Amino acid sequence: MRLDVVTIFPEYLEPLNVSLVGKARARGQLNVHVHELRTWAYDRHNTVDDTPYGGGPGMVMKTEPWGEALDSVLADGYETGSRAPALIVPTPSGRPFTQELAVELSGRPWLIFAPARYEGIDRRVTDEYAARMPVYEVSIGDYVLAGGEAAVLVVTEAVARLLPGVLGNAESHRDDSFAPGAMAGLLEGPVYTKPPLWRGRDIPDVLLSGHHGKIARWRRDEALKRTAANRPDLIERCDPKGLDKKDREM
Ligand code: 6GU
Numbered sequence: 001m002r003l004d005v006v007t008i009f010p011e012y013l014e015p016l017n018v019s020l021v022g023k024a025r026a027r028g029q030l031n032v033h034v035h036e037l038r039t040w041a042y043d044r045h046n047t048v049d050d051t052p053y054g055g056g057p058g059m060v061m062k063t064e065p066w067g068e069a070l071d072s073v074l075a076d077g078y079e080t081g082s083r084a085p086a087l088i089v090p091t092p093s094g095r096p097f098t099q100e101l102a103v104e105l106s107g108r109p110w111l112i113f114a115p116a117r118y119e120g121i122d123r124r125v126t127d128e129y130a131a132r133m134p135v136y137e138v139s140i141g142d143y144v145l146a147g148g149e150a151a152v153l154v155v156t157e158a159v160a161r162l163l164p165g166v167l168g169n170a171e172s173h174r175d176d177s178f179a180p181g182a183m184a185g186l187l188e189g190p191v192y193t194k195p196p197l198w199r200g201r202d203i204p205d206v207l208l209s210g211h212h213g214k215i216a217r218w219r220r221d222e223a224l225k226r227t228a229a230n231r232p233d234l235i236e237r238c239d240p241k242g243l244d245k246k247d248r249e250m
Pocket residue numbers: 089090091092138139140141142143144145146147148151
């Protein structure tokens with residue numbers, strides 16, 4: 001997969017060199033290019049923003065630098081054989097970024113991120129590229145960040161770990177909170193490892209029982225309790241057919 005990020009703060013994307021994403025890059029599973037938007041500014045002050053039409057506070061990112069930047073990134077990608085780009089525009093006004101969307105994006109060969117600072121990018125930029133490729137406006141939650149760069153890191157990590165061969169153990173996706181499967185729609189419950197006794201705290205006996213059926217039942221009950229406590233909205237939305245008799249007794 002090829003990833004391009006166009007930003008006025010390339011340093012903000014340094015974490016893409018680290019950990020899971022960094023390793024995926026080193027292995028050649030992910031081909032990442034970070035570009036400085038100001039490269040495509042056209043005045044001596046490297047201006048990338050201006051005051052909003054219609055008035056109001058804040059600044060709006062200008063059309064021309066974004067247009068030049070995206071055209072250049074697209075030309076480079078096509079020249080080197082990449083195909084089927086999608087543009088990702090992180091914005092608090094976007095659709096919620098979910099595991100389902102992460103799975104969809106992980107199936108695409110080329111993602112171009114356009115994180116904005118200030119009040120956002122002139123609408124004509126997204127309109128222009130939406131005529132040529134899918135454009136995803138995504139929000140990573142109901143709060144406001146100073147810019148979209150942190151969201152690029154979030155989306156990249158969620159997508160990269162789904163790429164074939166990136167996670168060591170393919171099984172590790174299976175029980176992910178939000179993954180489809182037996183625990184669909186439930187948050188993961190607590191986990192434990194050695195030592196068996198720490199500061200007077202032991203671990204639930206069932207985990208030492210060796211009884212796989214009982215362990216699975218216990219994990220499911222813990223997942224239900226945690227979901228009810230932290231995300232009652234997920235319990236409301238859950239398909240009653242996905243609940244067994246013991247679940248309903250919880
Ligand atoms: Cl993607 N960008 C910004 N600036 N704020 C956000 C966001 C994105 N998602 C939630 N808040």
